[in-house]
Amino acid sequence: MRPQLPEFILTIEATYELWRTAANLVSFMEELARRYPTGDVYIVWDNLNIHYDGRDERWTRFNERHGGRFHFVYTPLHASWVNQIEIWFSILQRRVLRHGSFSTVAEPTRRIMSFIAQWNRYECHPFRWTFRGQFQQDESRLAA
Helix, strand or coil: CCCCCCCCCCCCCCCCCCCCCHHHHHHHHHHHHHHCCCCCEEEEECCCHHHCCCCCCHHHHHHHHCCCCEEEEECCCCCHHHCCHHHHHHHHHHHHHCCCCCCCCHHHHHHHHHHHHHHHHHHCCCCCCCCCCCCCCCHHHCCC
C-alpha cells in the first residue's frame, strides 16, 4: 500500500517535553487540532510506540473527535531516511545545534523554537522526494 501524501509541508510544528509520553503527544496533537480547525492534516510518524493506537485506541478516538481529518502516515521500519522531516532535522542541527554553546538547559529549547518560527515565516518550502520504491505497510499497525 502506498499512502497518499500531501504535496508539501506547510509548517513545522514543535513542542518540547522532558519525557516522551502518549499523554504529552495527545496534548500536542489536540493543540494542532485547535490551530488547524478545518481541512485534512497529514502526520508523518516513525514507528515509536506512542505513535500507534495502543490499548486505549488514542488515535482512533482522537480522529473521531476531529471528524476523521487527520491522516497518519508511518515511515517503514528502519528507514528514517525516507522521512522528509529528517532533512529538516539535518538543517536544524547544522544551523542551530552543531556549534552551539548553551549556558542553561532552557537556552537550546529557546533557540530551537526561535529557529522553527523563523523557518516557518521565511524559509518553509517543499522538499523534493526522490524515493521511487514501494512501501510495505503493516495494516495491523495503522492508526485511525
